[in-house]
């Protein structure tokens with residue numbers, strides 16, 4: 001590196017660090033994206049130069065749902081294996097968020113501390129994958145699933161798949177790609193991979209649902225146009241699929257969940273069969289979709305050469321990200337906040353909630369900011385009907401509270417929906433109306449979650465998210 | 470009221486892009502609450518449409534890839550029956566991609582022109598992949614009131630003299646972003662629109678307009694008992710409010 005460029009890097013790093021502190025002080029949130037933006041402006045290519053110093057390179061994790069949970073789990077597994085991960089744990093997954101987290105890992109002189117132990121573990125926005133793959137020269141790239149999400153922002157699912165294929169075709173053949181065999185759109189990416197591919201899947205068909213949900217997106221074989229047939233559907237279009245036309249089928253998986261156990265109030269228990277032997281995991285998460293996140297993370301670990309013991313240890317140290325699936329006690333009520341971003345994800349959340357015993361206290365928050373998607377029509381693709389008659393308390397909040405309330409009215413989920421647009425008032429009301437000792441489910445879209453967790457952190461006396469872990 | 474209505478939902482699997490299912494849920498619920506039995510048949514690729522078997526026909530929007538397959542299937546198995554049904558007064562609602570394919574033709578940004586069914590005397594062209602899509606909340610004026618929804622379309626639709634606009638744009642783009650028109654009406658019973666979101670639940674007046682028309686044709690009875698639409702009206706009013714805020718109306 002030339003002296004000038006080195007100076008520029010140091011200057012960019014310092015500016016970005018100052019910005020992060022100022023942004024936090026001013027209460028702009030975690031200060032996780034703004035410093036990245038500033039660093040980019042000061043020194044274009046900063047991420048490329050910092051990433052090049054990561055001794056063990058980096059892992060990229062992308063897909064519609066499950067990125068954050070998969071990346072956190074992969075980070076824990078890497079830690080247990082002795083790596084010192086650089087990880088965008090706040091979920092800031094555009095290039096500027098990744099840059100910000102690289103900057104945060106440097107010292108005052110702009111040097112990465114202990115570079116030879118460093119491994120980047122980055123969750124990456126679907127549309128950002130090509131840019132991230134080029135800038136960060138990953139060792140492993142993992143894909144979770146592909147569903148419709150914010151059509152006004154990402155475009156149709158076909159165009160997302162096309163962008164991924166292009167990115168994969170440009171990667172060197174030394175890179176391992178980790179793919180979900182049960183999602184036909186993700187499994188099909190194998191054709192575009194130039195190097196080794198590691199497939200993961202759920203083989204325990206006992207947790208299958210009986211019919212394909214309304215949120216399914218890949219119903220037709222891209223090769224011959226016939227509709228896939230399924231011997232088991234786990235969620236959306238994820239399951240044991242085969243094309244009756246051309247015979248394309250779910251590939252054999254390297255990492256398989258041979259047993260999935262879920263019971264109310266108990267963590268998800270998985271028995272995995274892997275090339276490194278059997279691995280049993282127990283995770284503080286609900287919902288079958290999280291079995292897939294665990295499989296993807298274990299796949300990443302195996303692709304990195306992490307031994308089975310370290311995978312067990314890493315997974316055992318896992319806690320859910322705030323707002324993703326966390327339970328906490330606030331004013332004598334157990335509050336479980338679960339993020340909902342799109343039809344497939346929300347269906348899984350609802351399935352998990354409806355599997356729990358008793359009547360439910362529910363608060364849904366629907367915003368339509370850019371980060372949520374301006375178009376809220378997706379709530380009509382969600383099968384809220386599966387909660388029919390189960391709720392004693394239903395509140396709708398957020399900028400599009402009335403739209404949410406109307407959707408809930410149609411689903412006849414029990415109580416008549418109450419509308420309170422303001423997040424704080426809605427949360428206050430929900431806590432007051434939830435009988436003491438009972439659980440309140442809070443289901444927000446992304447920007448609503450940011451507000452919810454700030455409030456709950458204050459009321460539940462828990463550190464704000466950027467100080468987490 | 471003892472009555473029944475029969476609805477054909479065209480391509481529910483292929484044409485289901487923007488919560489279009491909500492429109493069916495809405496028709497079903499509003500009928501049910503008035504004691505009208507609504508049966509829904511789902512017609513997919515290859516299924517023939519019996520023009521005499523239905524009172525209502527609905528078609529939603531799709532991704533580009535699916536749109537091409539549907540265009541072919543429409544012409545092969547359903548076009549003639551659709552023309553016959555509409556000529557006999559069957560109520561038709563087509564949203565977004567469905568609206569485009571039921572026009573005369575669709576000229577994409579690249580590739581071959583898609584021949585349409587020609588129910589609507591209208592045509593659509595996509596001005597090119599680099600030209601911005603029309604995306605956002607929409608409010609239009611319809612029959613002395615408003616309709617609200619969301620639009621997301623690259624194609625621009627132009628009406629010929631045989632068709633007339635369904636509504637006029639208050640906020641948003643509508644058919645083509647130029648002439649202030651939104652959607653199309655062919656005769657009194659065929660409706661095309663770019664509004665999704667879902668359209669009908671938040672626009673109960675429009676939903677009842679469709680139901681009443683279908684009932685009148687089949688049972689020559691039109692009195693629809695009023696329903697409790699408080700939530701519907703609130704969602705509608707708030708969607709109007711959001712659009713007006715954007716236009717700055719509230720500052721006056």
Ligand SMILES: [Zn+2]
Pocket residue numbers: 221222223224225226243244245246247248
């Ligand atoms: Zn095939």
